[in-house]
Amino acid sequence: MENVQAGTDKCKLKLHKIYVPNISFNRSDNYSEKNSKFQVKVGYETAHSENNSKTKVTIKIEIADKKDDALTINVSLCGIFSMEPNDKENEKFFIKQSLAILFPYLRSLVTNITVQAEIPPIVLPPINFNALIDKQSNNEQS
Structure with a gap:
């Protein structure tokens, strides 16, 4: 996979790797x-490498039938990113952009899983x- 870059001259975001754990x-x-009737829960986690040169961003989704859990889908998708300059000031921008990059992959994965299971495809909304x-930031500060 080639590195994907996004950003301005002041801030560059690179995607190094995507995988499904x-x-x-x-x-x-x-x-x-x-x-x-499905209930969809979305969350994310971040983890920095020891030298803070790369960050693992994980987006998680849980889809469950509201009535009786007759269908449940849980998927985690990870991306390894780096950003220059790497400072706290740009962290919110970094997370937002990383999730925006990863989400289409997750969305496609969920749709493909449901199609291959011979049920109507679940297409996640934006x-x-x-x-x-x-x-999530407000919950962590509370």
Whole structure:
């Protein structure tokens, strides 16, 4: 995979690698497409390398049938990124952009899993990562 770069002259974001550490798909025998209403939970984590040169950003999604858990999907997708300059001032920008880069891969993965399971495809809606990050930041500060 080639490095992907985004940013301005002041800040450069590079994607070095994408991988899937976890996929879980469970469909019970009593699953019914007609009665399904899904609840979608999205979260993220970050982890810095020892020398802070690279950051692992993990986006996680949990999809479950609200009624009876007849269908559950859990997927984690990781991206290894670097950013120059690497400072605290740009961290929110870094996380928002990293998640925006990773999300289309996650979205495609969920759609493909459901199509191959011979159920109607689940196509994730766009996500407001600004709100997600602000909400998670507020929860961590509380």
